[in-house]
Amino acid sequence: MSRFAYVNGQYLSHHNAAVHIEDRGYQFGDGVYEVVLLIDGKMADCEGHLKRLQRSLDELSLSSPVSDAALRQIMNRLIRLNRLKTGIIYIQITRGVARRDHKFPQHSHPSLVMTVKHLSVNTGQQLAGKSAITVPDQRWERRDIKTIQLLPNCLAKQAAAEQGAYEAIMVMADGTVSEGSSSNVWILTGSGQLITRQANEAILNGITRRSIQRIAAERQLEIIERPFTVEEMMAAKEVFVTSATSMVTALTQIDDKQIHEGEVGLIATALKADYIECIQVGE
Ligand SMILES: Cc1ncc(COP(=O)(O)O)c(C=O)c1O
Known part of the structure; x- marks a missing residue:
């Protein structure tokens, strides 16, 4: 089946889709x-994703070339054209084409690109446990902005892949965990507290993270937002990551x-099941 991508007003064959x-x-990764x-x-x-997109744009003084309503229409059309049932929609907005110069161009038109990817998502009850490695966090200090500059994240994920691991958990100079290379990290302590780092400039405030916070609160779990060390994580009853893809x-x-002796824990299993249910009922 042919794949389609959206590039600046046009639906193109994925194979030929390109920007200047x-x-x-x-x-510049701008x-x-x-x-x-x-x-x-x-x-x-x-x-939540469209709101965070707007926030990221605002933080970089970038404007979207289309309204939110138009963005949703493009998403829906791309889903239909690609007959996507389960997978991901990728949206990217850059500052557009301009003669190479570090400072912002006076006149440029932001580029909007959208693609979709078919994925098989495990919606069953049985979770497969994954492995991770810890790596130093080498990123800049505005990790709250979802920019396309992902080289440190790519290096971290590559290091994980080379060791046969699923995710790389990034550790800050003070020994605390910031987040995964493409996910937020959570731990469940022996006393039943669910801990995840508070959302400030040190991490990306995951949209899935926020939904899981809400779901965990509904389950009357005690949620504490604070940094935790690698030692605390290693001693935790459960550790899990959240992201749109995972x-x-x-x-x-x-x-x-x-x-957890290599076994998937009950809390991660329950939170995932609840999250899938929320998606299915459109919450
Ligand atoms: C660095 C980083 N942190 C956290 C997340 C999770 O964010 P979300 O739940 O919005 O996918 C991602 C997702 O790509 C990410 O790249």
């Missing part, structure tokens, strides 16, 4: 993005340490 070599996204999950034709947290994914091995 002087697009500032390509030259752009932002979002990833929205689609399960059985239902978008997960679309509104939803809730349990980590059962980190570096050389087994978590």
Whole structure:
């Protein structure tokens, strides 16, 4: 089946879709993005993703070339053209094409690109535990902006892949965990507290993270937002990551340490099931 992409007003064959070599996204990483999950034709947290997209744009003094309503229309059309049922929608906005110069161009038109990817998502009850490694966090100090500059994240994920691990957990100079290379990290302590780092400039405030916070609160779990150390994480009862693509994914091995004796925990399993249910009923 042919794949379609959206590029600046046109629906093109994915194979031929391209932007100019002087697009500032390509030259400087001057752009932002979002990833929205689609399960059985239902978008997960679309509104949250579009709001965060606007926030990222504002933080970089970038403007969207289209309204939110138009963005949703393009998303829906691309879903239909690609017959996407379950997968992800990728949205990217850059500052557009301009003669190469570090400072912002006086006149440029932002570029909007959208693609979709078919994914098989495990919506069953049985979670597969994954492994992770810890790596130093080498990123800049505005990790709250979802920019397309992902080189440290790519290096971290590559290091994980080379060691056969699913995710790289990034550790700050003070020994606390910031987040995963493409996910937020959570721990469940022996006394039943669910801990995740507070959302400030140190991490990306995950949209899935926020939904899981709400779901955990509904389950009357005690949620504490604070930094935690690698030692605390290694001693935790459960560790899991959240993101649009992975939803809730349990980590059962980190570096050389087994978590929860290598078994997926009950809380991660329950939170994932609740999250999938919320998507399916359109909450
Ligand atoms: C660095 C980082 N942190 C956290 C997340 C999770 O964010 P979300 O739940 O909005 O997908 C992502 C997702 O790509 C990410 O790249």
